Amino acid sequence: MSAAKVYGSIFSTCTQRVLVTLEEAGAAYQLIDVSMQAGQHKDPTYVAEKHPFAKVPTYEDESVKLFESRAICRYLANRYSQKVDLLGSELGLALMEQAASVEYSYFDPPFKGLAYEKIFKRMMGHGEPDAHLVNVYEEQIHQCFDYYESLLAKQTYLAGNTYTIIDVFHLPWFAFVDKLGIGQEVETRPHLLAWWKLVSQRPAWNAVRRKIG
Numbered sequence: 001m002s003a004a005k006v007y008g009s010i011f012s013t014c015t016q017r018v019l020v021t022l023e024e025a026g027a028a029y030q031l032i033d034v035s036m037q038a039g040q041h042k043d044p045t046y047v048a049e050k051h052p053f054a055k056v057p058t059y060e061d062e063s064v065k066l067f068e069s070r071a072i073c074r075y076l077a078n079r080y081s082q083k084v085d086l087l088g089s090e091l092g093l094a095l096m097e098q099a100a101s102v103e104y105s106y107f108d109p110p111f112k113g114l115a116y117e118k119i120f121k122r123m124m125g126h127g128e129p130d131a132h133l134v135n136v137y138e139e140q141i142h143q144c145f146d147y148y149e150s151l152l153a154k155q156t157y158l159a160g161n162t163y164t165i166i167d168v169f170h171l172p173w174f175a176f177v178d179k180l181g182i183g184q185e186v187e188t189r190p191h192l193l194a195w196w197k198l199v200s201q202r203p204a205w206n207a208v209r210r211k212i213g
């Protein structure tokens with residue numbers, strides 16, 4: 001089995017999601033840097049051959065070519081299910097899908113929005129944070145964390161009592177809580193804090209963190 005190729009950037013949260021899953025599986029992979037800063041993801045050849053929407057990451061191995069980080073993680077969790085169970089097989093499809101949908105609908109969008117307003121907007125020369133939008137995103141994160149706190153009072157991980165790709169999906173943005181000035185939102189929720197302490201200690205996540213530097 002030759003090493004899989006991940007076209008992406010170590011600074012991209014979507015790329016990190018895929019790398020964590022590969023690390024969990026102990027799979028060999030090569031990260032081929034696509035510099036977003038240099039606009040390489042918009043290069044017509046890259047768009048034609050790797051990602052029709054001009055984004056990262058894209059994944060390739062001897063049998064498949066895929067884009068969309070969560071789809072890649074699902075594929076990898078299936079491919080390496082003999083080595084590590086990240087599919088929450090015993091949890092049932094409905095609970096896994098519900099947890100996946102919560103992440104995609106209520107966790108990821110406000111984090112992405114807040115990170116843009118508070119960090120990337122200035123960095124990209126797009127101006128100052130919009131105070132109204134910051135409030136909206138913070139309120140959405142507050143609501144999502146309230147739900148997670150009540151959920152994690154009853155189970156260890158976000159999809160049940162097994163660590164799954166749903167937990168993996170959350171790691172890259174969750175690591176931004178302090179930079180986004182919302183550390184208190186975690187500190188004041190003991191079950192959410194306990195979950196974060198548990199998942200952020202995983203060797204696979206730390207292997208990717210070391211690459212981020």
Ligand SMILES: N[C@@H](CCC(=O)N[C@@H](CS)C(=O)NCC(=O)O)C(=O)O
Nearest residue numbers: 012013014015055056057068069070
């Ligand atoms: N839903 C896609 C999102 C891909 C995406 O937005 N990637 C970001 C990096 S995390 C990107 O390529 N941004 C560059 C751009 O939008 O120009 C996934 O999960 O793979």
